[in-house]
Amino acid sequence: MTTSTFACDVCGLYLGIQPKDRTNSLSLMYRNRYMLGDITPESTSKHAGHGGSELMFGTYKEIYNVYEVRGRVFIGQRFYFMGMLPFVNNYRSINGQTQYDVSGIGDPMAMANYQLFNTKCYEDSIRFIHRLTVGAGAKAPVGRTDVVVDGETPDLDMQPGSGSWDMLFSLEYILRYDKTGGNLNLVYRKNNSNPEGYQYGDASSLRLDLFHMLETKKMTIMPSIGGYAEYTDPDATDSEKIYGTGGYSAFVTGGAKVFLKNVVLHGLYQRAVYNDVGMLQVPNYDRLIVGLTYNFN
Numbered sequence: 001m002t003t004s005t006f007a008c009d010v011c012g013l014y015l016g017i018q019p020k021d022r023t024n025s026l027s028l029m030y031r032n033r034y035m036l037g038d039i040t041p042e043s044t045s046k047h048a049g050h051g052g053s054e055l056m057f058g059t060y061k062e063i064y065n066v067y068e069v070r071g072r073v074f075i076g077q078r079f080y081f082m083g084m085l086p087f088v089n090n091y092r093s094i095n096g097q098t099q100y101d102v103s104g105i106g107d108p109m110a111m112a113n114y115q116l117f118n119t120k121c122y123e124d125s126i127r128f129i130h131r132l133t134v135g136a137g138a139k140a141p142v143g144r145t146d147v148v149v150d151g152e153t154p155d156l157d158m159q160p161g162s163g164s165w166d167m168l169f170s171l172e173y174i175l176r177y178d179k180t181g182g183n184l185n186l187v188y189r190k191n192n193s194n195p196e197g198y199q200y201g202d203a204s205s206l207r208l209d210l211f212h213m214l215e216t217k218k219m220t221i222m223p224s225i226g227g228y229a230e231y232t233d234p235d236a237t238d239s240e241k242i243y244g245t246g247g248y249s250a251f252v253t254g255g256a257k258v259f260l261k262n263v264v265l266h267g268l269y270q271r272a273v274y275n276d277v278g279m280l281q282v283p284n285y286d287r288l289i290v291g292l293t294y295n296f297n
Contacts, residue, residue: 111137163194201233247277
């Protein structure tokens, strides 16, 4: 059984399954999230300060880079753990001038997953296969939230960490007939307040991929296309919602996986086609994910 590449910025983890359905894996991944918007007094897309620096007007460019070590460990046939340790680099410029460039260890995540049902594919007998997996986990507040740049404390969204313990929940359904199939994934993230009383809005996402397997003697190439949508509730300070934060975004996606024995090369691109975000938010532009995975028993 196999599926297309899946990655969700809400939780930061790949929740798709590998062709080696019950093997452990270790991955090195890179994620890039690019945001761009003009900010004026009349703008409908301004920057969310999150209690940090004073709002300035102009063209905002924000780039969030994440370098991750990820792992997956199976216990039995249906239960497995997934984990992620990130190193982040957050960048912002205003009118082409760099305002912040912040790096550091981010917040690690861990998830426990259980396959409620999983049909097996027997060659020459069963060509239709499907699987349902549920998961739950948490993000730990390890990353710093007090980095200072040139005597100024950047906004919370520029800091390496969030300062809060957050919960993650997922539901994935995948089906395949012969070498073609689809993958549906739901992710919900429950965010909590940090010690300063700031709380990011709860976030949910929906992703649908269609994929096809192309096989040769030495490798399997699996291209995919699909769509991804996310919604974020407004942020809050001391339980008071902040007007102008949160909102909807939708993306078209395309990617591929290349399987070479125990090694997997990942690639995924997401382009925003719709933004309906609060007036204190910088709109999404595009996202890129690439990586290398090694599967082992």
